[in-house]
Structure formats: C-alpha cells, structure tokens
Amino acid sequence: MRVWFVLFLVTALLITAMPMETGFATPRGKVPKLIVTPSNKYCPVDGVKLTGATSYFVDYGGKTLGFCCSECKRKFISNPARYSGNIR
Numbered sequence: 784m785r786v787w788f789v790l791f792l793v794t795a796l797l798i799t800a801m802p803m804e805t806g807f808a809t810p811r812g813k814v815p816k817l818i819v820t821p822s823n824k825y826c827p828v829d830g831v832k833l834t835g836a837t838s839y840f841v842d843y844g845g846k847t848l849g850f851c852c853s854e855c856k857r858k859f860i861s862n863p864a865r866y867s868g869n870i871r
C-alpha cells in the first residue's frame with residue numbers, strides 16, 4: 784500500500800505544480816522547466832517554425848500544442864477558436 788501512497792503524492796505534486804508553471808514568469812534558466820515535443824511544427828499564433836521541444840505548450844483537442852513563446856501561448860488560451868485553424 785506504501786507504493787500507492789507515493790504514487791498519489793507524486794501525482795498530487797504534479798497537478799499542483801502545473802498552474803504554477805503557467806501562473807507567473809520565472810527567470811530563464813533559473814528554474815527547471817517542463818519540456819515537451821509538441822505535435823505541431825509551427826506556432827499557431829504567428830506561424831513561427833518550432834525547433835522541437837518547447838516549454839510553451841497546452842493540451843488542446845487531445846494533442847500537445849506547442850508555441851514559440853509565452854505570449855503566443857497566452858493569446859491562444861484566451862481565444863483558441865481564432866488560432867485552431869492554423870495548427871499544422
């Protein structure tokens with residue numbers, strides 16, 4: 784039963800850490816960031832080619848959608864319908 788408790792703790796930590804990741808800006812390189820390889824190749828907001836792994840991403844339509852910067856991520860979250868046609 785101890786294993787399940789540890790698993791629960793880790794999951795709870797991950798869930799509570801996520802809003803903090805997007806909630807405020809941290810100095811670049813100071814804090815280890817969550818990095819993913821998104822399913823899209825271009826930033827849906829301004830069309831900038833993505834270089835692979837990024838820490839700016841959201842889960843959208845069951846896919847991991849990457850952005851070139853935090854500003855684009857913020858714009859997408861505020862109006863996903865406007866940019867969802869640009870996903871490629």
Ligand SMILES: [Zn+2]
Nearest residue numbers: 826829851855
């Ligand atoms: Zn962008």
